Amino acid sequence: MTELYPLHLNRQEEIVVIVMVAPEHKMDIVSVGFIGSLGVEKILELKFEELLARYDKRYLLKTLKEHEKSNNFKVIAFFKNLDIDEVIEVGEGGVLACLYCIAKNADCGISIEIKKIPLLQSSVEICDFFDINIYRLLSNSYILLCKSGYEIVFELRKQGVNCEVIGKLEKGRDKVIVDKEEYINRPSKDEIYKVVKNKLY
Numbered sequence: 001m002t003e004l005y006p007l008h009l010n011r012q013e014e015i016v017v018i019v020m021v022a023p024e025h026k027m028d029i030v031s032v033g034f035i036g037s038l039g040v041e042k043i044l045e046l047k048f049e050e051l052l053a054r055y056d057k058r059y060l061l062k063t064l065k066e067h068e069k070s071n072n073f074k075v076i077a078f079f080k081n082l083d084i085d086e087v088i089e090v091g092e093g094g095v096l097a098c099l100y101c102i103a104k105n106a107d108c109g110i111s112i113e114i115k116k117i118p119l120l121q122s123s124v125e126i127c128d129f130f131d132i133n134i135y136r137l138l139s140n141s142y143i144l145l146c147k148s149g150y151e152i153v154f155e156l157r158k159q160g161v162n163c164e165v166i167g168k169l170e171k172g173r174d175k176v177i178v179d180k181e182e183y184i185n186r187p188s189k190d191e192i193y194k195v196v197k198n199k200l201y
Helices: 037-046 057-071 094-106 121-130 149-158
Strands: 028-032 086-091 109-112 139-146 163-170 175-177
Touching: 028 149, 037 057, 037 121, 037 139, 057 121, 086 094, 094 109, 094 139, 094 163, 094 175, 139 149, 149 163
Parallel strands: 109 175
Antiparallel strands: 028 139, 028 163, 086 139, 109 163
């Protein structure tokens, strides 16, 4: 079993992880945690007054608390004794940018079902309000690469972790969203900067 190191893909500075995997193994891809949750939490904090134009204050406070709880849940502690080959923190650019970089650096293809990626419905509502793409939004979720993704998901769910097998690494270089019949495009600037104009860090 590979020793685990959480890795942040900082695409703003073009620093990416070199994923040491063999694509012929057709490794499973597991998404852990709720994508876009960190970005939505920051938007809620910074754009609360603007959101009051549409949403009830109690709903927004409840939604903020829900996202804070999600983002403070330290899932990486549950990875330690599992047969996982790689752990990658999603970070800036969102889950699609992360998946693109994984495939590019492993020199392989990728196929995913985007509708299987775990997310919070309240995240979707906030993203819709600002017309931003949740799949390209700041996340502190993780992508796992492993040979037996369904076994990993079974073990993590026993610990209360939200996760799902969303696809596989493939031979070739196509990066495909199979349930939308389209390709994963190259990473672009994180969607949060359409809402928050200044750097977050």
